[in-house]
Amino acid sequence: MKSVIVLLGPPGSGKGTQGEKLSEELGYTRLSTGDMLREAVRNGTELGMKAKSYMDSGALVPNDLIIGLMKEKIAQAKGGVILDGFPRTVEQADALAQQLDVDLALNLDVDDDELINRLTKRRSCPQCNAVYHLIYNPPKAEGVCDKCGGALYQRDDDKEETVMNRLKVYRENTMPLIDYYEKKGTLVTIKGVGSIDDIFKQVEKAVQ
Ligand SMILES: [Zn+2]
Known part of the structure; x- marks a missing residue:
């Protein structure tokens, strides 16, 4: 099985859902950059304290520091890992490649029209934070939280x-990243349409 995976996909592509399934069904550890930084700061580790000084001054945490945290986490992980939220730019991908081999860049591809349909039909409850979708998961009574x-x-x-x-920003930042991993020969693109299970079957094939 591929041990270090980068998941790419626009907001609404189902990337989070597929990442969850990889972790639940195949034992992958998800490494979210934001969670990792918060945890290191909370635990007061050496890298955590360094990161905190950047965050407190409102500066971006340097790539090397984030990658250092990732390496610590990867050393502790029992199986493969999924990198979530990093790299976001080619510069970050380059910095990562100097320290770590990415075995697979998995790209969930969904047309903009479909993404807009998925994202704009979401409705939220201000009281309990429940999220509905007018087509896929509608509330029992229109406009009222179940x-x-x-x-x-x-x-x-x-x-x-x-x-x-959001989609425009995503395309601008991520298209170069897709080209980058394609050139490295590690990119697999999967159409993110159809049922969650059907998409996951293709994801499973790609990670083997
Ligand atoms: Zn509610």
């Missing part, structure tokens, strides 16, 4: 204009 009766609303993040902007 769990607590709260009035559902559309988060600003899920409004069409914001969604289109």
